[in-house]
Amino acid sequence: MLKERELSYLNGFIALVFILGITGAGVYLITLGDVLPMVIGIIACCAAFVLLTGLTIVQPNQANVVTFFGRYIGVIRKSGFYLAIPFSTRRRVSLRVRNFNSAKLKVNDVSGNPIEIAAVVVFSVVDSAKALFEVDEYETFVEIQSETALRHVASKYPYDQPDTTGFSLRANTEEIALELTDELQKRLTIAGVKVIESRLTHLAYSTEIASAMLQRQQAEAIIAAREKIVDGAVTMVQMAIARLQSDNVVELDDERKAAMINNLLVAVVSDRSAQPVINASTLY
Secondary structure, eight states: OOOOOBOOOEEHHHHHHHHHHHHHHHHHHHHTOOHHHHHHHHHHHHHHHHHHTTEEEEOTTEEEEEEETTEEEEEEOSOEEEEOOTTOEEEEEEOSOEEEEOOOEEEEOTTSOEEEEEEEEEEEESOHHHHHHTSSSHHHHHHHHHHHHHHHHHTTSOSOOTTOOSOOTTTOHHHHHHHHHHHHHHHHGGGTEEEEEEEEEEEEEOHHHHHHHHHHHHHHHHHHHHHHHHHHHHHHHHHHHHHHHHTTSOOOOHHHHHHHHHHHHHHHHOSSOOOOOOOOOOOO
């Protein structure tokens, strides 16, 4: 497996001055007309042309990977103007931080429910030799592996966990993002890519079950609200009976307590306004 290594190089401006110098000297020798100076001048001009092919410019946050007749020689990372090996091939690789936004993928979660999920991956190349020579088109490799890792992580957890125990895609976004980052890093190390961060950008039930899941969530919310109302109603009834007995307002037997509890619970728990019935008299 190839690994990135720094290439030895010379300052390009000094090399350019040297090339211009030997070119000028070669032209001068050629113009003398004698055979020997002319031969030396031609050799000097050819040498200047050979050296000229080794000049290269490296932009900031960019690496030039140098190969010589199919053999990997090294990389130039430092930005500037340099003289590398003449007749070598130099391929540019961006070292800048980049984003990849995945498409919305339809995946089945661990419960078998179809969901739509998407993520953004922030990455950069840290080993230009691996990026160029270990994989074919490393950018495409990053895209495919990112979607594969996203599918794998999404299929391990449920979309939501009603009882709030265990992990879920909706409730544990930070943990899911960390696991996705680790999964991606394992897959992309071979391409010399470092995953800086990954985040979910879209998470929803698929359209065919979205309405049913919405009804389930509404039912769960109603049940939770009813539980709180019942707890409050029981507390209110207990307080009312205790207050009546402590103030000696009225003596209630078990039957009347049961009737009072029933009336108060109906009035408090009902989702509609209670309609009072006034008993004006009694036969007994």
